[in-house]
Amino acid sequence: MKRLVIATILFARSLLAAETEDIAFKSTLDGTEQRYVEMLPDSFEPMDAHDVLIAFHGHGSDRWQFIRDMRGECRGLRDVASKHGLIFVSPDYRAKTSWMGPAAEADVVQIIGDLKLRYQVHRVFIAGGSMGGTAALTLAALHPELIAGVCSLNGIANLVDYEKFQDARTASYGGTKSELPDEYKKRSAEFWSEKFTMPIALTTGGKDTIVPPQSVLRLVEKLQQAKRKVLSIHRENGGHSTTYADTCAAMEFVLREASAAN
Template sequence: MEVLKTIVALCLTIILSSTCLAGDLSAPQDLAFTADYDGSVQRYIQMLPVGYDLSQPVDIMIALHGHGSDRWQFATGTFDEARATRDVAASHNMVYITPDYRATTSWMGPAAEADMIQLINTLKSQYNVGKVFLVGGSMGGSSAMTFTALHPDLIDGVSARNGLANHVEYTNFQDAIAASFGGTKTQVPEQYYNRSAEFFPNSFTMPFSVTAGGNDTLVPPDSVMRLSRNVAQTNPNAVAFYRPNGGHSTNYVDTAVALEYVVRNAKGINTDLNPITINTSFENPRLPDDAYTSNTIEGFTVVNAGGFAGIVNSTQAVYNAEFTEPMPDGDQIAFANNFAFYQYLGTTVQPGIYHLSFYAGSQLSNTAPGTFIAGFMIADNNVAETADLIWGDANAATTGPGLIPGKWSLIELDWTVDPDNPSIGKYLYINFWANSSNFVHFDDIQVIFTPVPEPATILFLVPGLWAIKRLRRRC
């Protein structure tokens, strides 16, 4: 009976965490404090979870800006990393903080370090703080790792994007770093050593993720990849999202998955048992009225096979002329013809049952019902290109029923992974391919994983899960 309770609780956790709509953050509040370090006035942005009872335990996410920017970069920025960071914070009802940490060119020197300690203590005095997550990009990613190396007791999870972990060998931005550290490498060598996270892998006992690009010349990935490998030797909750052809930026999906990996592990949600799906009702970003995107689908990698794809909202005149039913979930959907789009789910294949469901619709004007292939796909790495992907097994893809023009159909697919399946340990994707010139529309994509339970419980558990899943959720 205890086994059954555990499985039910785990599966309900997966359902709720994977499919609830993201929360919202309040408008930015521009706040200040007087620094204990030198009496100067230091500023930070605070955004609160809308509708959340702040008398209850609440987690904090602190996002550190990049070189040349300030506290507003991650508060109001529209680039992928900023949007994904805010979305993850909102989806977990976190208090979201973006500090100046001293300067537009601060590299977590002694003054910035002191300000960060003071800010965290201030937040803990104001709120019933559960966990503190530290994230950042470029200089901010470097500074997040520096601060964590110096004060691991203050941080419960850290995610660094396109940062460096070794100031001793780094040669760019040396004037700014010297101003922050209080001198050059020759004048204060101990500062450069002590603020190089690579030399302190044992500080990273908390969930830890990094992103890096092989073609990044501004902040080369070598030191952060060495740190990640060293941390992973003793920390099972450490992961690197490395794109060999990537540059000095991280896309929305990689940012969100890297952050979710840290947050879920810190909160005790097993990412191996919990696929991470991003923007699967296509509601982010909200498009202007009567608009659509051209060959981009936020949250997915798209592959053009000679057609067209994008996202459209319910105010678009063409959509309203082509469908006699409302959109299944929200007011934006994806569409495609002769086009594929796929998403890495932030996890590897494990024994159990994977359930994929989504809505597919065919336009009234199609000369024939749109056709598609959709399902789970696997690869040997988490940065696979389309050519690397193969269907999980013969039962891991579906063409669905014949679509009715102007209407939506619910498509559901189960993939059972036995303990001896050779796909176990491979990286898991979902893939959608509209393989004809007739348009197919997609919405409300959901993935649920049920780990292999004892034989006596599986027949009881599985049908109930599918029934629970189809309830409309608003969390």
């Protein structure tokens, strides 16, 4: 308990030291107001080139999850971003039940474009946990030209076979799987392994019943066969979460391999 209190105090101090801004923007898709949180690194210099890490929250949460939460996935991505001087961005991407539908996709592409107009952006990395890990895989499959690396924590790679959160996905995608089979397929990374030419790290848990690991493990096998730069951290006794250490290892792999490719 004492360690948790100390960690919370240190994190609060780090937020005060970091330049954190809650940013509103008008969606070019439908004119609605949307939001994301941006944290600039302590080493930020406006005229220097910086990499960006965009973190996608899980189902039922919003843009503040990866900014404030102390769980391993959130703290791990924040710490790696801080260590490497990355601009850290956490969008609502249509908030609590997004599942990276068409509107969320458009918002994130717009955010990336806006960041490149405001800053000297070198590379854009994406990550996320659970629904956010799925969102990272979906966005990379749809827009590989925008993404330098992917870190998917407890996500899913096949939304056609996946049966959970059906109401949320129907609302996000605009119809059911039987009504929009192509929409569900094009947002399922397993069908588009050839798009993943960038480094990618994936974590899964063998006892995860919320987001079962099988589709991601099949994607990993395809990527390995194609000799892609892929790291799979599978914990056979793990559930629907990724530890701080595994989160850091996954994200560090993506950054290291992306740098080695340049």
